Amino acid sequence: MSDIRKRDGNKGVTYQVRYPSAGTRTGYAYKTFRTMKEARAFRDKNAANPVSALLDTTIRTVGQAIDRWLDICEKEGRDGRDPVTAYTLGTYRRRADIMKAYPWEKALADLQTPDVVAFRSWLLRTHSRDLARKTLTSFHAVIKEMAMRGHIASNVAASVAIRAESRYDEPIVIPTPEEVARLLAAADRLANSRNKQTARTWRRYRPILYLAADSGMRPQEYLVIAKSGLHDGGVQVTRALERGGGKLSVTKTPAGRRFIDLSPETYDMVRHYAEHHAADNPHDLVFATETGKWLDTDNWRKRGFYKACIEAGLVDEDTDEDGKAILVPRFSPYDLRHFYASMLIEQRVNFKRMQKLMGHEDVKTTLNVYGHLIEKAERASEERFGMLSRLPRNTCGESVASAP
Incomplete structure (x- = not known):
């Protein structure tokens, strides 16, 4: 039962409404108003909508x-x-x-x-x-x-948000097809090196690099693909490394579980490695280490991908803390994912299909990350003319611009 109490304090006369509330220790809550009219309106509204009496009170704070x-x-x-x-x-x-x-x-x-x-x-x-x-x-x-679950009447936080600053406010780095071709050629050379240790290392790294460029998978996905996931000319993505690389788990979201078609060259290369060179392991890994574990993402980036960048000449000059000139790889493994997306856009793959292939849970993510590339591709294919040229017009009138 709600009631109104008149209060005379430092702020003058106010009117306090006491009303039932299941989420409080005493079973009542209080709200103060400047006028009796406002207090009555609140009391009547609360009485007409006694939702709080129906709430589950097992969780109060x-x-x-x-x-x-x-x-x-x-x-x-x-x-x-x-x-x-x-x-x-x-x-x-x-x-x-x-x-x-x-x-x-x-x-x-x-x-x-x-x-x-x-x-x-x-x-x-x-x-x-x-x-x-x-x-x-x-x-x-x-x-x-x-x-x-019925502990509160409604989601009072629904309209309160903090606008995200996009990770991609700065243009994302996308290797060109020519640069990717140079990377793959570098992997070919390293896999056929006269140095037996280098050749042995790149017997595994080469199919990884081809797979990364041809599938758009995240590094934490393609490093742990399963042998059983290779079928029908493509790869089934069902799992990923948790961040930090310490545990093999499912993909981050259900959308990450997807099938990706591969180029015949890549499919045959990865399958051949899986059937003839993959180390025995309890996880059905294609690219297992000799101890039967999965590859470390940092090791792959530094010893594999960056090595290919250097071999391909895809490096830029920078300076270290001591001011000495050093060579820095131009790309990171994740940039091959952007390359794959750019190829989908160039092939005019529709948004929903692109979302599925990239493993995005929401198409908004696809548009936020790659929207500028989509817009650029659309502009390149558009005819260039003004909007007025599309209107049906009577062209019999005399041109004012040509009048003396």
Whole structure:
């Protein structure tokens, strides 16, 4: 039962509404207004929509909600998804510590949008913009989960966001087809080196490089492809290394599980290596080490990819901390993924197909990363004429411009 109480204090006369709230210790919450009219309107609205009486009160505080969300992520998987990986759970726990550090003054069920806005302001003042955005995104997930499970009436955080600064505000580096051809030719030479150790090393690195350029997979995906995933002239992507490389896991999102057609040359090269040279291992790995483990991504980048860049002459001059001239590889392994995407765009592959091949969960990601390339390709194929030239017009009139 709601009631209104008149208060006479330092700020003059105010009107306090006491109303039922399942998320509080006493079962009631309070809201103060300057006028009786405002207080009555709030009381009547609350009485007509007694949602709070129907809420599950087992979780009362924001901290309890965060802990429950972490438990769901680890054991059940949120919103129908698989449970998160150990690495992702560690990331969520670090963000949870930040969320809990904020001085939440209200019970979970009493949170309103302005409270979330205040939390956002605190995040932006106390942390980097990128970390603030990621933490707020996790808080969104907490509130959404609590609303779905009946602990709060609605998702009061839905409209509060921090705009992301795109990772690709700076132009992404994309090797040209000629540069990729030079990389592959370098791998061919290294695999046929007179130095037996170099040739042996590149017997494995060569098919990896070809696969990276021909599939657009992420390094953490193509380094751990399974022998059983090679079939029908392509590769089935089902797993990836967790960040840090310490654990073999499923792909980051369900969208990462996909089938990619390969060029016959690449398919035959990778399959031949898998059947004749792959080390025995318990993980069905194509590119296993001699000890039966997967390749380390840092080792592949430094000893494999960068070596190919140097052999191909794809290096730039820079200076180290002592001011000495050094040669720096022009590209990184991930740039071959951008090359693959650029080839899809050049072939006019539609957005949804491109999204699937790149393993993006949302087509917005595809457009955000490669939208400028798509726009460039479209401009190159367009006829150049003004909009007025498309209008049906009567051309019998005399030209004013040509009049004396």
